[in-house]
Amino acid sequence: MTVTERLEAMRPTEIGVPGPTSGDMARAFRSVRRDPLTFLGRVREHYGDLVSFPVPGPPALLVNDPADVRHVLQTGARHWGKHTVQYAALGRVTGPGLLASSEPSWIEHRRLAAPAFHHERLAAVSDRVRSAADDGIRSRLTSPGPTVVDVSSLMHHIGLDAVGRALFAADLGGHADDLLRASSAAADIVVRLGRSILPTNEWLPTPTNLRLRVARRRLDTVTAQLMADRRSRPTPPGGIPHGDDLLGLLLDSGLTDDEVRDELVTMVIAGHETVAASLTWTLMLLAEDQVAQERVRAELASLPAPVSLLDHRDRVPWTRAVIDEALRLFPPAWVISRRSDRDDVVGGVEVPAGTLAIISPWLVHRRADTWADPEVFRPERFLEPGAGRTAYLPFGQGPRLCIGRELALGEMVVVLDRLLATHHVGLPDDWRRPAPEAQVAVHPRGGMPLELTPLRRGARRGDG
Numbered sequence: 001m002t003v004t005e006r007l008e009a010m011r012p013t014e015i016g017v018p019g020p021t022s023g024d025m026a027r028a029f030r031s032v033r034r035d036p037l038t039f040l041g042r043v044r045e046h047y048g049d050l051v052s053f054p055v056p057g058p059p060a061l062l063v064n065d066p067a068d069v070r071h072v073l074q075t076g077a078r079h080w081g082k083h084t085v086q087y088a089a090l091g092r093v094t095g096p097g098l099l100a101s102s103e104p105s106w107i108e109h110r111r112l113a114a115p116a117f118h119h120e121r122l123a124a125v126s127d128r129v130r131s132a133a134d135d136g137i138r139s140r141l142t143s144p145g146p147t148v149v150d151v152s153s154l155m156h157h158i159g160l161d162a163v164g165r166a167l168f169a170a171d172l173g174g175h176a177d178d179l180l181r182a183s184s185a186a187a188d189i190v191v192r193l194g195r196s197i198l199p200t201n202e203w204l205p206t207p208t209n210l211r212l213r214v215a216r217r218r219l220d221t222v223t224a225q226l227m228a229d230r231r232s233r234p235t236p237p238g239g240i241p242h243g244d245d246l247l248g249l250l251l252d253s254g255l256t257d258d259e260v261r262d263e264l265v266t267m268v269i270a271g272h273e274t275v276a277a278s279l280t281w282t283l284m285l286l287a288e289d290q291v292a293q294e295r296v297r298a299e300l301a302s303l304p305a306p307v308s309l310l311d312h313r314d315r316v317p318w319t320r321a322v323i324d325e326a327l328r329l330f331p332p333a334w335v336i337s338r339r340s341d342r343d344d345v346v347g348g349v350e351v352p353a354g355t356l357a358i359i360s361p362w363l364v365h366r367r368a369d370t371w372a373d374p375e376v377f378r379p380e381r382f383l384e385p386g387a388g389r390t391a392y393l394p395f396g397q398g399p400r401l402c403i404g405r406e407l408a409l410g411e412m413v414v415v416l417d418r419l420l421a422t423h424h425v426g427l428p429d430d431w432r433r434p435a436p437e438a439q440v441a442v443h444p445r446g447g448m449p450l451e452l453t454p455l456r457r458g459a460r461r462g463d464g
């Protein structure tokens with residue numbers, strides 16, 4: 001490439017879409033890094049549904065209109081892949097696992113993993129998720145009276161344990177602290193790398209690269225241990241060699257150990273950060289709205305049998321509406337990115353190959369033209385059939401829809417059931433809503449202190 005061609009490639013591509021100038025971006029630099037959610041909200045308010053950012057090379061667009069979002073993620077998905085900074089950063093931790101990979105390996109891995117998330121599997125592992133919730137509650141909520149607890153930390157523990165038991169039939173107990181530390185350090189680094197404006201060479205001994213190496217080593221050790229444990233387990237007569245959960249499916253699939261490792265790390269990170277964040281915000285909303293909380297408790301208590309991972313589908317409409325509304329207000333996956341591999345049209349504008357599309361469920365879920373009083377917690381809106389569904393994508397859309405969606409929703413119902421059966425959730429005296437912080441998922445900045453008070457009730461069915 002000649003110098004002139006290089007300079008040309010550094011120039012933003014002009015496509016006539018409004019947006020902040022380089023000067024605006026330089027002035028907003030700190031606030032973008034500190035609070036990207038507010039920044040994106042302001043940009044959308046100011047420039048509308050299609051916004052262009054001043055980056056070198058092909059355009060970078062914030063895409064807000066639900067029809068355009070559907071085009072990128074669903075109808076035109078074949079030409080909008082994951083070759084983006086966001087997924088390159090994630091890939092430094094997970095390798096080319098299911099979440100970060102693109103065609104052709106993606107489709108093969110998705111087919112391999114899919115049976116582990118089928119309904120029969122979820123029904124079969126309901127007891128394990130219930131035990132993970134019960135053990136977490138029992139071991140961490142020991143006070144006989146009201147206690148202020150960081151619910152975010154509690155939900156991380158339960159979330160990780162539930163993923164381990166549901167997908168790897170493994171009690172991660174011995175590894176839990178190590179895994180939590182490693183995956184939260186890794187998640188933190190992914191966010192840093194994703195926001196970095198400087199090229200990040202993997203081999204340079206920068207503090208971030210060194211921390212990443214330590215976190216990766218920890219994740220490698222635990223996943224290698226999980227694989228070795230499973231391989232040393234004898235196959236029951238007539239049984240499937242390594243079992244029919246996700247770990248067994250992957251080990252019997254012909255993937256290399258590195259590929260299996262990548263999928264395990266992907267599931268650990270994608271599967272517990274998101275569920276923990278969703279449960280944390282749901283519990284906060286229920287602490288603020290005691291009527292809604294009592295209604296969830298009553299609905300779950302009226303079930304004739306212990307709640308299962310599939311119960312969210314039609315047996316607990318109110319609980320499910322509460323979860324849907326919490327995921328609308330606090331979608332853990334606050335940004336989804338794609339890059340086009342050919343010229344296309346988005347929002348009526350011709351865009352060249354290489355265009356980056358940034359989609360924020362956080363913004364789409366706050367559209368006043370779809371959601372009345374978008375900032376208000378109102379689960380009732382989800383009791384109306386089809387309400388707002390066109391502008392709702394907590395689990396993404398199209399072929400890359402979250403593979404763990406049913407597991408996540410089921411897990412949330414089960415954890416709410418176990419916690420609300422034994423505890424009342426209230427606000428501490430000096431309550432102030434923690435600010436949402438956009439990490440790998442949207443977490444409450446500084447944790448979520450809520451007051452948990454044991455309920456003086458007789459044991460419920462399925463308890464103990």
Ligand code: HEM
Pocket residue numbers: 098099100110163167266267268270271272274275278331332333336337393394395396397399400401402403404405407408409
């Ligand atoms: C409330 C909880 C969850 C939320 C909000 C959530 C959200 C999402 C979103 C938005 C995507 C699409 C990303 C994109 O299109 O770029 C996704 C994909 C994915 N999620 Fe989830 N997720 C949750 C729980 C889980 C769980 C429990 C697991 C597994 C244990 C999981 C594993 C994955 C994987 C592997 C993908 C990539 C799927 C593919 O591309 O084929 N997620 N998730």
